[in-house]
Amino acid sequence: MFCYQCEQTAGGTGCDTTGACGKRPDIAALQDLLFEVTKAVARSGAAADAFLEDALFTTVTNVNFDAGRIVALIRQGAEMLAEAGAASPVAVTATPEEMVAAGHLVSLDGRIAALGPDVAGLQELLAYGVKGVAAYARHARVLGRTSPAVDGFVREALTFLAGPVPDAGGLLAMALRCGEAGLQVMELLDGANTDRFGQPEPAPVTIGWREGKAILVSGHDLADLADLLEATAGMGINVYTHGEMLPAHGYPELRKYPHLVGHYGGAWQDQLKDFAAFPGAILLTTNCLMPPRASYSDRLFTTGVVGFPGIPHLPAGAFGPLIAAALEAPGFTDARETGRHMVGFGHHAVLGVADTVIGAVKSGALKKFVLIGGCDAATTGRGYYSDLAEALPADWAVLTLGCGKYRVLGRVEGTIGPLPRLLDMGQCNDAFSAIKVAGALAQAFGVGVNELPLHLVLSWFEQKAVTVLLALLHLGVKNIRIGPRLPAFVSPAMLQVLVEQFNVMPIGDVQSDLRAMAA
Ligand code: FSO
Ligand code: SF4
Known part of the structure; x- marks a missing residue:
């Protein structure tokens, strides 16, 4: 494997034996192959925007470590390619082992050796920008908003990466166009969030906890939080935000739920201690997921594109097992306010x-x-x-x-x-x-x-x-x-x-x- 797509990359240069994020070489190979599949699907012209977003978001750092889910996406892409009569980097009938082997063959280190660090690095700059665009596009899509311009750019950029290797100038120009798509998709997501949840308003958030049963929601997906608040209304379970979910407290249509009681813990990398200390159930809606500790893995659930082997994955809105785990867990036996923070300055x-x-x-x-x-x-x-x-x-x-x-x-x-x-x-x-x-x-x-x-x-x-x-x-x-x-x-x-x-x-x-x- 070779991966240098995030800042925690080993030695500041690249993860080549295992990921500093916990990504093993077989998972890296499957993700690399999945990325190749997205390029082929885009080039085939298949109508597959939602698939491309799911697949690309799956390969983002600290999102999905579950071989089974990545294999399923690879197979889905290979089936689309077969249907379109287009060439595929992998056969529909390939076993997971064969997929891992095929993934190792497209590992980035080979490309760096062949193209040099400048061109390969620019290709990756574009690839990572497109992954981010796709991730934000997925956030908007689950709220019912899509953009032909954004979807079109994702397909165009992947097709560009699948084609003949351009020079550095061409790659940089495409990366800047990716920035334009990034702006468009952030605006799309802003509209999707504010249409559904209202314009954020300045509001104080209590950091701490209250006595009672508890669910902690981490990641970015406000739609998941809204669905959970609806599903738990009147059940006597308090819902807390974690990490990137903190700004949710500024949105009127989320604030209105009295059982969204506050924020618990810090940023994503604090999850090992925050999740271990949290006496309730935990939902991870997007990045950043760290390989979980045994002390809380029986109370942790993923949804959306997030995955980890052995951690139950809940389809959107199907929160029954999460709620059951929260009711079974002890919950907080005391109340404490450790701080206050103002959100909502959109x-x-x-x-x-x-x-x-x-x-x-x-x-x-x-x-x-x-x-x-x-x-x-x-x-x-x-x-x-x-x-x-x-x-x-x-x-x-x-x-x-x-x-x-x-x-x-x-x-x-x-x-x-x-x-x-x-x-x-x-x-x-x-x-x-x-x-x-x-x-x-x-x-x-x-x-x-x-x-x-x-x-x-x-x-x-x-x-x-x-x-x-x-x-x-x-x-x-x-x-x-x-x-x-x-x-x-x-x-x-x-x-x-x-x-x-x-x-x-x-x-x-x-x-x-x-x-x-x-x-
Ligand atoms: Fe942070 Fe993680 Fe929001 Fe990222 S939780 S690091 S840039 O996924 O997306 O800011
Ligand atoms: Fe390393 Fe994981 Fe970051 Fe890739 S995503 S550079 S494997 S830490």
């Missing part, structure tokens, strides 16, 4: 007070915006984001989003006028909100986004973050700081282009970055 809420914000900038009360967001993870170097947030002057506001917010929670105190200094805009896909706010501010001040008193300091982890980054680059946003380390698939030549065209830069040390931003 584009609607922030632009609703645009005059106040603009007035504060004009009067000098609000000097700068710093967006500190993206992904959190256990890898070293992420203390930078906490330290930076704490070091910012009191007249600088912080926008945050994604699970990267956990690095800044509790670190940005105070208010600027009527607004808190820390504005939580939502999940990673709500980068769309930040883009919309930045665009509106730029218009109000009659300048370009790059001329705003706004600095972007991003933390990346997996492929959705690649999509968000490409969306920003597609918009021509410059001077983005990225950390905690640059992606392994970014070759020195690719970095040079990113620096020359976009002035992308790695995070440095807090004090020098702060001085550079203040200048």
Whole structure:
């Protein structure tokens, strides 16, 4: 196996014996083969957008470790190809062992050796961006929203990757078009979420727990949370959010359930301790899933594209076993509030007070915006984001989003006028909100986004973050700081282009970055 698609990649260069995420070589081979199948299906012209999204999302970091489910997707794709009379990387009748063998043959290390790190790295940049687009498209699809432009781009990009190897310039151009699709799909998802659940409103969330039976919901899928809240209404079970589900508390149509009582635990990488300590049942709706500990694996359930061998997988909305496990588990025997956090500062809420914000900038009360967001993870170097947030002057506001917010929670105190200094805009896909706010501010001040008193300091982890980054680059946003380390698939030549065209830069040390931003 060889995989370098996420930030936790072994040694910062690539996982070649087993995944730092827990992905074994056979699972890596099956995922690699599944990706080849998606390319062939896209090229065949088969009407298979939902399949492509499921398959691509399945190959995203920390999503699915279940060979059986990946084999089933490979077979489904091979059947589509047979029906279309198109060539397939694998026979419909192949055994799982034969699929693993076929997957090893398309391992990325062979391509890097053949094409070199620049071209192979650019191919992967595009592939990861497309995976992120597909993941967000699936989120929107389960809420009943699709976009011909987004679906068309996914098919086009996969077909492009299946065709003759283009030069570096062609690959970079396609990656930037992937950023355009990333923007479109984030807007689609924003519309899907807000149409169904209302515009997020600023609201305090209790961090902690209450006495009683309990279910913890992690991942990003608001539709799953809504279905669960409906299914458990009046049952005396308290529902808590975890990780990227925290922003759910800002949506009126989710907040209205009195048994959505609060938030428990931290970012996704805290799940080993959070899930072990949680005395109820746990549902993982999307990434990021870590190989579970035995102490809670009998209380853990997956849904959607998430999977792990031995962990029950529930079809959408079929929460019976999860509810039964919650009723069987002891639940909390006491109550505690360990903190409070304000959510709900999406584009609607922030632009609703645009005059106040603009007035504060004009009067000098609000000097700068710093967006500190993206992904959190256990890898070293992420203390930078906490330290930076704490070091910012009191007249600088912080926008945050994604699970990267956990690095800044509790670190940005105070208010600027009527607004808190820390504005939580939502999940990673709500980068769309930040883009919309930045665009509106730029218009109000009659300048370009790059001329705003706004600095972007991003933390990346997996492929959705690649999509968000490409969306920003597609918009021509410059001077983005990225950390905690640059992606392994970014070759020195690719970095040079990113620096020359976009002035992308790695995070440095807090004090020098702060001085550079203040200048
Ligand atoms: Fe985080 Fe995981 Fe949302 Fe990612 S929970 S790391 S970028 O999947 O999608 O921010
Ligand atoms: Fe390694 Fe990340 Fe790939 Fe897992 S997804 S094998 S941790 S690079």
